[in-house]
Amino acid sequence: MAAGGFCKLPNGTVVVALNLPSPAADGPAGVRVLVHAQNRARALTRLRNLGLRAVYLRGNAAPPTPDEITAVLHHPDGLIWRTAPDSGVGPMELWRPIRALLRQPTAQT
DSSP states (O other): OOEEEEEEOTTSOEEEEEEEEOSSTTSOSEEEEEEEESSHHHHHHHHHHTTOTTOOOOSOSSOOOHHHHHHHHTSSSSEEEEEOOSSSOSOOOOOEEHHHHHOOOOOOO
């Protein structure tokens, strides 16, 4: 089960944060995904529609930080990711659009 959490915003929408294993075979070990949606169910549906079928949110153990909320609200898609911080050591990585994670590498002929 993935660690994660949510935060309800004053306008009634929510930001859901999930720590997931990377869906890409050659990708990073784990990713932190942020989704902005009308409610928690719609946020999870957005991820499932992208092919992340076994995504569930139980509890609120790892809610999004204020910086994460700002990042997802300022992204036009409202769906971003970066590698999950293991120990907090090292430089912070920039947020990327979800298309960059799910993109399949093309074969060169």
